[in-house]
Amino acid sequence: MLTFIVKRVLSGVVLLAVICALTYALLFASGLDIARNLVGDQATPEQVAQRARELGLDRPLVERFAEWVASALSGDLGTSWFTAQPVLGTISARLPVTLAIITVSIVVVALLAVSIATAAAMRGGWIDRAVQIGSIVGDILPNFVLALLLVILFAIHWQIFPAISTIAPDAPFSAWVESLALPVIAIVIGGVTGSTQQFRSAIIGQLEKDYVRTLRSRGVGEGEILFAHVLKNAAPAGLTVLSLQFVGMLGGVVIVEEIFAVPGIGSTAVSATTQGDVPLVMGVVMTTVVLVVLVNLLVDIVNGWLNPKVRVS
Amino acid sequence: MSNTELVALASMRTRTSPLRRLLTNPLGVVSVTVLGVIVLVAVFAPVIAPFGPNFAEVGNAFAGPGDGHLLGTDSAGRDVWSRLVSSTQLTLLSALLCAGVAIAIGLPTGLIAGYYGGLFDGIGNWFAGLIMSLPGIIVLLTARAAFGPSVWITMIVFGILISPSYFRLTRTAVQSARNELYVDAARVAGLSDVRIIARHILSVVRAPIILQTAIICAVAIGIQNGMEFLGIGDPLTATWGAMINDGFRNIYTAPQLVFWPALTIGLTTGSLVLLGNAIRDALEGGSTVAAPAKRGRRTAASASVPVSSAHLLEVRGLETGYPRVDGSTNVVVKGVSFAVDRGEVLGIVGESGSGKTQTAFSILGLLPQSARIVGGEIVFDGRRITSGDAGVDQGALAALRGRRIAYIPQEPMSNLDPAFTIGAQLTRPMVTGLRISRAEAQRRALSLLARVGIPDPARTMRAYPHEISGGMAQRVLIAGAVSCDPDLIIADEPTTALDVTVQAEVLELLREMQRELGMAVVVVSHNFGLIADLADRVVVMREGEIVEEGAVRDVLRHPQHPYSQQLLASTVAGRKPLTPLLTETEGSAR
Numbered sequence: 001m002l003t004f005i006v007k008r009v010l011s012g013v014v015l016l017a018v019i020c021a022l023t024y025a026l027l028f029a030s031g032l033d034i035a036r037n038l039v040g041d042q043a044t045p046e047q048v049a050q051r052a053r054e055l056g057l058d059r060p061l062v063e064r065f066a067e068w069v070a071s072a073l074s075g076d077l078g079t080s081w082f083t084a085q086p087v088l089g090t091i092s093a094r095l096p097v098t099l100a101i102i103t104v105s106i107v108v109v110a111l112l113a114v115s116i117a118t119a120a121a122m123r124g125g126w127i128d129r130a131v132q133i134g135s136i137v138g139d140i141l142p143n144f145v146l147a148l149l150l151v152i153l154f155a156i157h158w159q160i161f162p163a164i165s166t167i168a169p170d171a172p173f174s175a176w177v178e179s180l181a182l183p184v185i186a187i188v189i190g191g192v193t194g195s196t197q198q199f200r201s202a203i204i205g206q207l208e209k210d211y212v213r214t215l216r217s218r219g220v221g222e223g224e225i226l227f228a229h230v231l232k233n234a235a236p237a238g239l240t241v242l243s244l245q246f247v248g249m250l251g252g253v254v255i256v257e258e259i260f261a262v263p264g265i266g267s268t269a270v271s272a273t274t275q276g277d278v279p280l281v282m283g284v285v286m287t288t289v290v291l292v293v294l295v296n297l298l299v300d301i302v303n304g305w306l307n308p309k310v311r312v313s
Numbered sequence: 314m315s316n317t318e319l320v321a322l323a324s325m326r327t328r329t330s331p332l333r334r335l336l337t338n339p340l341g342v343v344s345v346t347v348l349g350v351i352v353l354v355a356v357f358a359p360v361i362a363p364f365g366p367n368f369a370e371v372g373n374a375f376a377g378p379g380d381g382h383l384l385g386t387d388s389a390g391r392d393v394w395s396r397l398v399s400s401t402q403l404t405l406l407s408a409l410l411c412a413g414v415a416i417a418i419g420l421p422t423g424l425i426a427g428y429y430g431g432l433f434d435g436i437g438n439w440f441a442g443l444i445m446s447l448p449g450i451i452v453l454l455t456a457r458a459a460f461g462p463s464v465w466i467t468m469i470v471f472g473i474l475i476s477p478s479y480f481r482l483t484r485t486a487v488q489s490a491r492n493e494l495y496v497d498a499a500r501v502a503g504l505s506d507v508r509i510i511a512r513h514i515l516s517v518v519r520a521p522i523i524l525q526t527a528i529i530c531a532v533a534i535g536i537q538n539g540m541e542f543l544g545i546g547d548p549l550t551a552t553w554g555a556m557i558n559d560g561f562r563n564i565y566t567a568p569q570l571v572f573w574p575a576l577t578i579g580l581t582t583g584s585l586v587l588l589g590n591a592i593r594d595a596l597e598g599g600s601t602v603a604a605p606a607k608r609g610r611r612t613a614a615s616a617s618v619p620v621s622s623a624h625l626l627e628v629r630g631l632e633t634g635y636p637r638v639d640g641s642t643n644v645v646v647k648g649v650s651f652a653v654d655r656g657e658v659l660g661i662v663g664e665s666g667s668g669k670t671q672t673a674f675s676i677l678g679l680l681p682q683s684a685r686i687v688g689g690e691i692v693f694d695g696r697r698i699t700s701g702d703a704g705v706d707q708g709a710l711a712a713l714r715g716r717r718i719a720y721i722p723q724e725p726m727s728n729l730d731p732a733f734t735i736g737a738q739l740t741r742p743m744v745t746g747l748r749i750s751r752a753e754a755q756r757r758a759l760s761l762l763a764r765v766g767i768p769d770p771a772r773t774m775r776a777y778p779h780e781i782s783g784g785m786a787q788r789v790l791i792a793g794a795v796s797c798d799p800d801l802i803i804a805d806e807p808t809t810a811l812d813v814t815v816q817a818e819v820l821e822l823l824r825e826m827q828r829e830l831g832m833a834v835v836v837v838s839h840n841f842g843l844i845a846d847l848a849d850r851v852v853v854m855r856e857g858e859i860v861e862e863g864a865v866r867d868v869l870r871h872p873q874h875p876y877s878q879q880l881l882a883s884t885v886a887g888r889k890p891l892t893p894l895l896t897e898t899e900g901s902a903r
Contacts, residue, residue, distance in 0.1 A: 015443065026459045037461075136590055139528065140583040142535030144542055144554075145575050148561060152571065156564060210727040213679050217722075217803075218742040218793060219715025232732050244445065251450030255539050259561075273454040274545050281458045288451050296446060307732055308777040 001304060008300045012293040016286075020072075023285045024065050027278050028057070037276045038081065055081065068282075077286065078279040080272075087283035091265060095287065098257070098264035100176065102249050105184050109191035110242055114231075116192070117199030121207060122226065131196050138193020144255045147186035151259055154182060164261040183256045187249055194248070195241050202237040206230045236303045243299045250288050334595040341591030347584040355402040362395035366551035375567045384573055387556065388563050393570065396551040397577055403552060404534055404581070407468040411533035412526045414472025419479025420522070424510055426480070427487025434484070441477035449474050453540055462547040464537060471536055475529055482525055486518045520596055527589035531582040538578055553578050622692045624652035625833050626676065626801055630689035632701060633668075633675050642687060646671050647857040649689070655800065658827060658834045660848030660865065662841055662880065668857035669837045673803050675699065676835070677720055678710035693718065694800070716746045719794035721823075723806040725786035729778035735789055736774030739796065746797040761792040765822055784815035788822065795826055802827075804836045808843060820846055841881050845869055853877045 028034070035052035036043065043051075052058045068078065077087040120128040141149075155163035161182045171179075206212065207230055215225050254266035261267070265284060272280035335341040354361060363381065370390040378385045384393040426434040449471065456470040490496055490513065499509050540546060541554025548555075553574040560570025633646040646668040653659045661669045674680045676691055678699060688701035693713065699705045714720075722728040730738055739761070740754035749757070755774075762770035765788040778786060787807070794802055807823060808816040824847060827834050836847050844851050844865065851868050853861040853876065861874040872878045 015446070018443075019447070023455060026455060029459070136586060139531060139586040141579060142539060142582060144535070144539040145557075145578055148557065148571060148575065152564065152568065156568075210722060210724060211730045214720065214722055214728040214790070214793075215730065215742075216679055216711075217677055217714055217718075217720035219711065219746050219797070220742055221711070221745070224741075229730050229733070233730065247446055247448050250448035254450045254454070255543065258543055269451060269454050270543050270545060273458045276458060278458060281455060285451060285455055288448050292446050292448065308779070 004304050005301060008297055012297050016289055016293050019289045020069075020286060021065065023282060024068060025061065027282055028064060029061060034276065034278060072286070077283045080277050080280050082275055082277050082280075087279050090268065090280065091283050091287050094263060094265045094268050097180075097262055098253055098266060101180055101183050101187065101253055101256070101262070101264065102246065104180070105187040105191060105249055106242065106246055108184070108188050109195060109245060112188070113192050113196040113199050114238065117196050117203055118226070118231070120196070120200045121203040128200075131200055134193045135197040138190060143186070143190045143252050144259065146189060147183075147256050147259045150182055150186050179260075179262070183253075183260045183262055186256050186259075187252055190252065191245050191249065195245055198241045199234075199238055202234040202241075203230060205237075206234045209233075232306060235306050239299045239303060243295055246295050247292055250291065332595070335591055338591050338594055340587050341595065344584040344588040344591060347580060348588060351401060351581055351584070352405065354398055355405050358398050358402050362392075362398040364392040364395040366396045366399040367391065367549065368395070375563070385567075385569065387559050387570055388567070389559075391551075393556070393573055396556055397553070397573060400551045400553050400556070401577075403464060403550065404537065407464050407537050408530040408533040410465060411468040411472040411475070411537075412529050414469050415476040415479050415529060416522070416526070418473060418476035419481075420483050420518075422476075423480040423483025424487055424514065424518075427484040428491060428506065428510060428514065430488075437480060437484070441480050444474060445477050447474065449536065450539070453536070454545070457540075457545050462545060464541075464546060464550060464552070467540055467546075468533065468537060471533060475532070478525065478529065479522065482521055483518050486521060487514050490514050490517045520592070524589050524592045524596070527585050527592065531585035531589075534578065534582050534585070538574075618697050619695055620690075620692045620697045622652075622695055624692075625655045625657075625694060626653040626835070627692040628652070628672070628676065628689070629692070631672065631675055631691060632686070632688035633671050633680065633684060634687045635684055642685065644687060645857050646675065649852075649854070649857070649859055651852050651859065651862065653801065653833050653835060655833055656831045657850065658836065658848045660844030660851040661835065661837045661854060662839065662844050662851055663854035664839055664880070666856070667854040669854050670805055671857075672854070673805050673835060673837045677714065677718060677803055678705045678707060679714075679720070715742050715799075716797045717800050719797070719799040719802045721787075721791055721794045721802060721804040721807045724810045725783050725790055726778060728790055729786055731778050733777075734774065735776055735778065735781070739774070739789065739793055742793070743796050757796065758792070761796055762789070765789070765792045765826075766818070767792075784811055784819065787811060787815075787819050791819070791822060791826065795830060795832070798830065799832060801833045801835070804834060806838050807836065809838070809840070823847060841869070853880065 035048045039047050039051050079086050120131045154160045257264045257266035269284045373390040374388050376386040382392050422437050426437040460466045496513050538554030541552040542558045544558050556574040629650050631649045634642040634644040637643050663669045690697050690700035698709050739758040743754040759770045767773050808819050848865050851865050852859050855876050861877045872881050
């Protein structure tokens with residue numbers, strides 16, 4: 001199990017390194033273009049070159065990347081070109097809100113989707129049909145339209161929740177709940193409609209396995225078969241679905257944060273992108289990739305713990 | 314729906330053409346019509362739109378409908394209808410670009426990876442996993458930061474991001490098609506790989522690709538407009554997303570500005586998704602049977618009534634069937650009757666499709682979910698446990714299964730839960746079935762494993778199913794079946810899945826266990842040799858009916874029914890019989 005974890009960690013580090021290198025190359029490749037974007041179309045070539053020199057964009061890409069890696073390893077992700085704030089500081093100030101939204105959402109999605117899927121797989125009937133229809137309806141409405149609908153109905157029309165969240169790190173818990181309720185609901189609806197069908201397939205796939213029949217033939221009760229055997233065997237597939245949901249939420253949270261004006265990492269990403277604040281964009285990408293790697297690692301470890309075959313191979 | 318399901322659907326042979334079924338499905342017709350209208354609007358946009366998308370009447374912002382503006386004007390005094398219409402073309406083209414890029418990357422790589430496997434498959438899979446673990450919108454934002462605002466670049470990048478879905482779909486389809494007989498035949502016939510792929514494999518992949526493309530176009534439209542809504546697109550290009558953005562900023566003054574573009578997006582993506590679903594239904598060919606309301610496990614409790622029977626197990630006129638689409642029932646066991654006494658071994662022999670396994674599962678009450686007992690009854694130890702009128706008494710059967718009626722399956726590996734140790738799977742039913750302590754169950758399991766010929770019982774107890782051989786696993790299953798001292802064991806082809814040398818050993822073990830414990834056994838097989846070895850009496854089944862019944866010796870020596878003669882001839886095939894029962898001396902000694 002230990003070698004298994006070490007292997008997974010190493011592959012995560014490789015993934016992180018590859019993506020960082022690619023992103024850096026993509027973002028910083030043309031130093032002059034970046035400088036031109038920053039100083040505007042009216043600037044003279046001298047002004048562009050001057051700005052590029054100031055930001056160190058005139059040096060070779062590999063040299064700059066090596067420097068960036070060295071300082072990133074020591075905990076310095078550079079400074080924003082616009083606010084002169086350290087990137088790491090901006091991100092760590094805004095990450096908790098985003099993490100709160102995503103963590104709550106993924107837990108709620110997991111609980112809801114697994115219970116609904118189990119009921120649909122075991123009972124069939126109207127629950128099953130509702131799951132089928134729900135998955136189609138979830139595909140039909142793009143998530144951002146759904147989130148807009150929620151704002152318009154619950155925040156603007158009925159005014160049950162605030163349309164614009166006003167959370168600060170030191171705000172009372174109730175303010176967090178109030179501010180994050182709608183964003184979480186928006187993400188959860190998309191997550192549940194998108195994943196219940198897949199959980200259901202995974203559970204039905206296990207229920208149809210030969211070993212379930214053999215367990216029944218040996219007098220093992222239905223409850224024990226479902227909770228001990230079927231769910232345990234369906235868990236790896238379910239966790240994969242959840243990890244993909246998590247990745248999707250990291251993207252979806254960008255739009256949701258924009259709509260609800262949540263001061264999270266997603267809205268940072270949007271403003272950094274529109275301004276051309278390249279160091280900040282780089283920091284956001286790194287943060288999300290680290291999160292993805294961590295979640296995948298967690299899923300791998302849990303899968304290894306659940307499924308003895310994975311540990312060996 | 315998973316890739317494998319999609320592929321399975323596509324490879325199903327159906328009677329009517331999928332296109333025709335698509336066009337008779339109301340949802341299919343509606344979605345095709347709506348999409349047709351949207352495409353027409355896109356093509357004739359310059360004619361339909363009264364104004365240019367960016368033509369602004371300063372001072373006429375937020376105008377209501379009318380006065381030349383069908384849907385009013387937006388915050389800058391631009392005509393909403395014209396902007397809606399002129400963004401249609403862009404939206405459809407960008408969705409097609411995205412799907413095109415994804416297909417261009419995913420289809421060929423998937424074909425190569427699925428057809429040739431090996432290193433390319435490994436690398437392709439790794440990349441697919443890598444791309445799928447990237448948060449799409451963040452990557453799109455990065456691309457926007459690197460390349461500037463452009464719908465086309467966004468869609469190309471998104472096409473790359475979503476290409477793994479085509480890669481995986483194609484790969485799964487090709488992998489399953491590659492092993493099909495007709496592909497083998499084509500290969501043997503000397504067709505080149507390119508021609509095999511072009512002629513046989515692409516035809517399998519085509520339908521799932523079309524379905525996938527409908528869905529992916531919908532996703533692409535959602536993403537593209539989502540990005541535009543974020544306000545990071547080109548401000549000079551009219552898009553539905555940018556229109557929603559404008560409306561959302563002015564939500565209190567002009568909520569209708571959100572409504573129209575949101576409705577348009579919903580209509581477009583909705584008809585694409587419904588089209589995808591209609592295509593899927595068309596591929597399924599309406600083969601789905603209405604699911605029963607419940608899993609059919611706990612039905613009438615009144616079935617279990619005392620009935621006089623001189624036998625341990627009596628099956629009287631049993632009829633088992635499966636509902637068809639048209640509401641009729643496909644009866645697979647047609648009025649089967651036989652009886653088994655204590656300590657007796659009954660063989661049920663027949664080819665696949667003869668209904669022998671269905672009969673066995675009817676006795677156990679472990680038929681698939683959709684199956685129904687249509688007629689007759691099953692009586693075990695003087696109690697009716699199943700009947701055509703009252704259904705299956707799952708409550709009574711649950712109490713009997715494992716304790717008094719046990720089951721030995723055909724395929725040893727798939728019948729053990731891969732996630733639990735052998736020990737856990739052996740002891741748990743004993744603890745509940747025999748009401749003994751865990752430690753005692755543990756001791757009992759160890760001695761049982763030793764009894765069924767497992768060399769190192771303690772180690773096997775700790776092992777997971779994948780760590781032991783098929784022969785070992787079958788011994789474990791036999792140990793499990795006899796663990797609670799049942800009166801009756803149903804063995805379904807107990808040796809078929811094993812290696813030939815192991816078959817003989819397991820058969821010997823079964824015979825020993827039966828003699829030692831004095832259980833009654835119903836053994837189901839297509840192999841007359843095995844039945845001859847094990848059974849006292851035999852019933853021969855064909856197409857759901859019993860065609861011959863009698864003592865094994867009699868049936869073997871003088872098969873009456875032509876079908877029994879055929880079966881016997883195919884098993885013995887003119888060779889000198891190997892089984893002791895067939896030789897004169899030992900046969901009569903029994």
